[in-house]
Amino acid sequence: MTQQAIQAASGTIEGLRQSRIGKRTVDIPKGVTVTIKDGTVDVKGPKGQLSRALPQNVSVKIEGAALTVLPTIPGRDGARFQGLARALINTMVVGTSTGYTKTLQLVGTGYRAELKGQVLNLSLGFSHPVNFPIPAGIKVEIPGDSKGTLVVLTGADKEKMGETAAKIRGFRPPEPYGGKGVRYQGEKVREKAGKAGAKGGK
Secondary structure (H helix, E strand, C coil): CCHHHHHHHHCCCCCCCCCCCCCCCEECCCCCEEEEECCEEEEEECCEEEEEECCCCEEEEEECCEEEEEECCCHHHHHHHHHHHHHHHHHHHHHHHCCEEEEEEEECCCCEEEEECCEEEEECCCCCCEEEECCCCEEEECCHHHCCCEEEEEECCHHHHHHHHHHHHHCCCCCCCCCCEEEECCCCCCCCCHHHHHCCCC
């Protein structure tokens, strides 16, 4: 650890500027362990295990069930790195402790989803079904009462969850006329009136 890093960890570095969000501690829930080694943070909890390289120019201090991130360089850049590192670590802690959930809704006549092992089979109005292999670390459920129109994704890795949901949505994004397609649950699709609507239905 450099002299600046040692000073930052003790909060004595001159010109230390801290991020408004980055200076907040990260609470570590019971059942979750955080390990910092060789510039890498490892987080393990009931929902999974995640690992990523820490952003540069930060130091991490763990005291009991609280984790603190401090910049190792003064000025605005140090605060930026601090805020980024704190956000990444907090996301990992939440993901491994409680997990993340994202729900997709299939809108359209005959639009259905079906699970076949580790493959998500999607009927989206094409001449053939779309088969999407489910990435490792992502769990997919289709509620029985949804009749195949809802796809619920759960996982510890928020970034991978977002990428997976975006890929599924990308197979058939909601169209502006009628709104058919795959959308995030609660997503408001801006629909156009169409030719008939533009002419007042004449």
